[in-house]
Amino acid sequence: MSVHKKPLKKITTHQLQEMKNRNEKISMLTAYDFSMAKLVDAAGVDVILVGDSASNVMAGHETTLPITLDQMIYHASAVVRAVERALVVVDIPFGSYQGNSSEALRSSIRIMKESGGHAVKMEGGAEIQESIKRILSAGIPVMGHLGLTPQSIYKFGTYTVRAKEEAEAEKLIEDAKILEECGCFSIVLEKIPAELAKRVAEEVNIPIIGIGAGPYVDGQVLVLHDLLGITTEFKPRFLRHYARLDTIITEAIGKYVGDVKNVDFPNEDEMY
Ligand SMILES: Nc1nc(=O)c2c([nH]1)NC[C@@H]1CN(c3ccc(C(=O)N[C@@H](CCC(=O)O)C(=O)O)cc3)CN21
Ligand SMILES: CC(C)C(=O)C(=O)O
Numbered sequence: 273m274s275v276h277k278k279p280l281k282k283i284t285t286h287q288l289q290e291m292k293n294r295n296e297k298i299s300m301l302t303a304y305d306f307s308m309a310k311l312v313d314a315a316g317v318d319v320i321l322v323g324d325s326a327s328n329v330m331a332g333h334e335t336t337l338p339i340t341l342d343q344m345i346y347h348a349s350a351v352v353r354a355v356e357r358a359l360v361v362v363d364i365p366f367g368s369y370q371g372n373s374s375e376a377l378r379s380s381i382r383i384m385k386e387s388g389g390h391a392v393k394m395e396g397g398a399e400i401q402e403s404i405k406r407i408l409s410a411g412i413p414v415m416g417h418l419g420l421t422p423q424s425i426y427k428f429g430t431y432t433v434r435a436k437e438e439a440e441a442e443k444l445i446e447d448a449k450i451l452e453e454c455g456c457f458s459i460v461l462e463k464i465p466a467e468l469a470k471r472v473a474e475e476v477n478i479p480i481i482g483i484g485a486g487p488y489v490d491g492q493v494l495v496l497h498d499l500l501g502i503t504t505e506f507k508p509r510f511l512r513h514y515a516r517l518d519t520i521i522t523e524a525i526g527k528y529v530g531d532v533k534n535v536d537f538p539n540e541d542e543m544y
């Protein structure tokens with residue numbers, strides 16, 4: 273499979289806009305590798321995010337800050353090789369776009385060229401509008417990300433809900449409108465009050481995808497390993513476990529270990 277394959281029925285940014293227009297909710301999930309991305313795509317998820325949460329989930333870092341552009345491209349290229357239908361959005365990692373718009377453009381071009389992803393996502397509002405415009409001028413679709421922005425965690429110090437105060441809420445709405453005006457095709461809103469997210473989804477025309485932002489938005493996103501119950505130490509209130517794969521996986525592996533110890537594996541059918 274090549275990065276340039278062109279499968280049928282691919283989801284486009286234009287189709288996401290049409291989904292919002294006809295009030296059809298958008299489903300989005302993370303994936304960081306080929307095998308998982310194949311399952312996520314086959315299950316009918318509309319948008320696959322190669323999130324910089326790979327820094328936490330794949331590499332065990334405490335924050336998203338350490339993951340590099342090369343590492344994001346490695347994850348994204350594996351995901352792209354697996355996906356036939358979903359739109360693949362790739363987080364630009366911390367340190368690869370904040371410097372200036374040239375750096376942001378160069379990083380985005382590397383992601384598109386080397387991974388084959390379909391769009392990039394970056395955290396921030398008014399302060400990154402020049403970068404967004406430049407990336408869009410190069411023909412690269414951009415998704416915004418407002419509210420709890422994990423790349424700025426050391427500025428805030430906590431992962432508590434954002435924009436509870438009126439001033440911060442007004443700033444967030446202003447930023448969302450700026451992102452729309454710049455030409456972003458969609459915005460992720462993370463961990464903000466449901467009523468504020470509702471206002472943004474109403475006042476902004478592009479699709480608003482929430483995580484911990486309530487139901488009155490145009491779609492939802494979660495980290496795949498959280499939803500599957502693999503990362504069980506992470507359980508914020510907004511997360512729903514759709515499976516408890518941690519016990520399923522450790523029980524299966526435990527049986528394998530027992531079978532090896534007892535020489536129950538391999539059996540006659542499993543040898544030559
Ligand atoms: N596994 C995983 N899932 C995620 O959703 C995720 C990551 N990693 N890494 C990058 C960011 C960080 N995100 C976060 C991190 C913490 C909370 C959170 O609510 N943490 C605490 C509450 C902290 C507080 O209230 O002070 C919790 O209840 O778990 C939410 C989103 C979302 N992203
Ligand atoms: C939580 C989502 C929105 C994200 O940015 C990530 O997984 O990195």
Ligand SMILES: [Mg+2]
Pocket residue numbers: 323324325336363
């Ligand atoms: Mg992210």
